[in-house]
Amino acid sequence: MNFVRAKRYLLLGIVAVIVAGCARGALTQAPAATQVAATCWPTAGWRSSTPEEQGMDSDLLSAMLGEILEEDYEIDSVTIIRNGYMVVDARTHPFNSTSKHNIYSCTKSVVSALIGIAIDQGYIEGLQQSVLSFFPQRTIVNRDANKEAMTLEHLLTMTTGFQCQDSYLYRWSGLNQMRASEDWVQFVLDLPMEGEPGERFEYCNGASHLLLGIIQEMTGMSANEYAVEHLFGPLGISDVDWSSSPQGISVGYSELRLRPQDMAKIGLLYLNEGRWDGKQIVPSEWVVSSTSQFVPATLEDGYGYQWWVDDSGMYLALGYRGQFIYVIPEKEMVVVFTSSLDDNDFYVPQTLLNEFILPAAVTSSTLPDNPEGVALLESIIVELTNP
Numbered sequence: 154m155n156f157v158r159a160k161r162y163l164l165l166g167i168v169a170v171i172v173a174g175c176a177r178g179a180l181t182q183a184p185a186a187t188q189v190a191a192t193c194w195p196t197a198g199w200r201s202s203t204p205e206e207q208g209m210d211s212d213l214l215s216a217m218l219g220e221i222l223e224e225d226y227e228i229d230s231v232t233i234i235r236n237g238y239m240v241v242d243a244r245t246h247p248f249n250s251t252s253k254h255n256i257y258s259c260t261k262s263v264v265s266a267l268i269g270i271a272i273d274q275g276y277i278e279g280l281q282q283s284v285l286s287f288f289p290q291r292t293i294v295n296r297d298a299n300k301e302a303m304t305l306e307h308l309l310t311m312t313t314g315f316q317c318q319d320s321y322l323y324r325w326s327g328l329n330q331m332r333a334s335e336d337w338v339q340f341v342l343d344l345p346m347e348g349e350p351g352e353r354f355e356y357c358n359g360a361s362h363l364l365l366g367i368i369q370e371m372t373g374m375s376a377n378e379y380a381v382e383h384l385f386g387p388l389g390i391s392d393v394d395w396s397s398s399p400q401g402i403s404v405g406y407s408e409l410r411l412r413p414q415d416m417a418k419i420g421l422l423y424l425n426e427g428r429w430d431g432k433q434i435v436p437s438e439w440v441v442s443s444t445s446q447f448v449p450a451t452l453e454d455g456y457g458y459q460w461w462v463d464d465s466g467m468y469l470a471l472g473y474r475g476q477f478i479y480v481i482p483e484k485e486m487v488v489v490f491t492s493s494l495d496d497n498d499f500y501v502p503q504t505l506l507n508e509f510i511l512p513a514a515v516t517s518s519t520l521p522d523n524p525e526g527v528a529l530l531e532s533i534i535v536e537l538t539n540p
Contacts, residue, residue: 193237193238194429195239195418196430197389198389199238199414200237200238200239201239203522204240204523204526204527204530205519205520205526206238206519206520207235207236207519208235208236208514208516208519208520209233209235209240209514209515210512210513210515210523210526211523211529211530212523213510213513214240214241214510215533217509217513218231218243218533218534218537220505220509221245221537222533222537226492226494226498226501227475227492227493227494228491228492228494228501228502229245229248229254230243230244230248230413230490231243231490232413232414232417232487232489233486233488233489234417234420234488235484235514236485239417241530242414243537244413244537244538245537246538246539246540248491249538253392253394253410253412254410254411254413254416254476255407255408255409255410255472256410256411256491257407257408257473257474258358258361258406258407258470258472258476259409259416259470259471259472259476259478260361260407260409260472261361261406261470262443262460262478263384263419263470264365264368265309265364265458265459266419266422266435266443267380268305268367268368269427269439269440269458270379270383270384270435271368271372271379272439273436277305277371280304280306281304281305281306282304283301284300284303284304284305284342285301285303287366287371288338288342293342294343299314299346299350300314300346305367307350308360308363309364309457309458309459310448310456311354311355311357311360311448311450311456312354312447312448313350313357313360314346314347314348314349314352315344315345315346315347315357315360316345316346317356317360319358319359320356320357320358327358328406331359331362335399336399337402338363338402340359341359341363341366342363344359353448354448354449354451356451358405358407359406361405361406361459362398362404362406363405364459365402365403365405375401376402376403377393377397377403381393384434388415388418388422388429390415392411392415394410395409395410407472413489413491416478416489416491419470419478420470420479420480420488420489421487422434422435423440423444423480424482424485424487439458442457442458443457443458443459443460444462445457445462450462453469453471466481466482466483467483468480474492475494475499475501475502476491477489477490481511484511484514486510490502490505
């Protein structure tokens with residue numbers, strides 16, 4: 154039925170004959186799919202390809218965008234990368250090609266990458282370093298054996314033992330208290346403990362902010378400055394906004410604003426185990442560990458180092474109101490959604506991924522040309538941009 158709905162746009166005349174003739178000419182021709190990942194790096198910008206050239210079905214992708222259009226989902230953008238090539242880059246009015254989006258808690262996965270880089274560069278000793286050892290000049294209250302035992306790895310895996318109470322489960326109560334405090338890092342360090350570190354998963358935004366307090370403490374740079382030099386810069390990500398706390402520490406749990414195409418670069422970096430155009434940006438062991446399940450979680454099957462893990466082998470960055478960076482190694486695919494969804498529709502992007510995008514990846518090689526399907530896909534992308 155959804156496919157029929159998407160085809161309806163063709164029947165209604167959204168696609169003119171000339172579109173079918175020009176659509177393929179507007180796309181850069183791609184080499185065989187098996188060669189792409191090793192040769193195509195989007196540092197200066199993504200190369201485009203038809204879905205069929207990357208083994209994907211244009212008709213199914215059209216059906217997905219038709220569903221978004223017809224159901225009027227508050228999805229701001231959909232970006233699909235396969236074999237290192239962009240096969241879909243759709244935006245919904247008024248979101249446009251230069252718009253940056255608050256990626257909310259997808260920020261945490263970027264924070265994880267920075268921690269891995271800082272360990273590799275020797276700024277941080279390692280995962281088992283005590284959290285309190287990073288802040289020797291601070292006087293910390295509620296200090297006990299559990300707090301003394303908390304390590305960097307506990308922060309990364311959300312198993313701190315803190316009485317955080319700053320997630321949606323508590324209506325952001327603890328988060329609001331932290332934001333109202335004079336010193337956010339001090340507020341988190343002073344939190345009472347409610348259990349042993351490592352005992353259980355408890356989502357804690359304050360723990361993620363503490364990670365960037367550690368980055369600034371150990372490198373002498375804000376996380377934004379550090380990322381520009383060691384992560385964003387090498388990937389060609391230049392259009393970034395990242396809010397800071399009143400103490401000048403980049404917000405560790407949210408408020409990083411990126412373009413969807415740049416979010417996809419983060420996904421591609423991880424798909425390639427931290428390698429980018431011949432350089433190791435993030436240590437490969439860190440990528441593998443970060444995206445492995447350390448603890449059963451809530452919103453997804455498991456949690457790694459600030460990345461969510463699905464039992465299927467997929468892993469993802471996930472943010473409030475429907476921000477997603479899906480990395481699907483089995484399909485050589487990265488999928489990005491930015492959204493303004495209500496809580497009830499939060500998992501609509503995942504439904505679209507499962508029902509349309511993954512089934513569209515028919516083969517790892519090329520499919521026969523489908524000029525009508527490409528024309529339909531392009532026409533719905535244009536329709537989404539209309540007021």
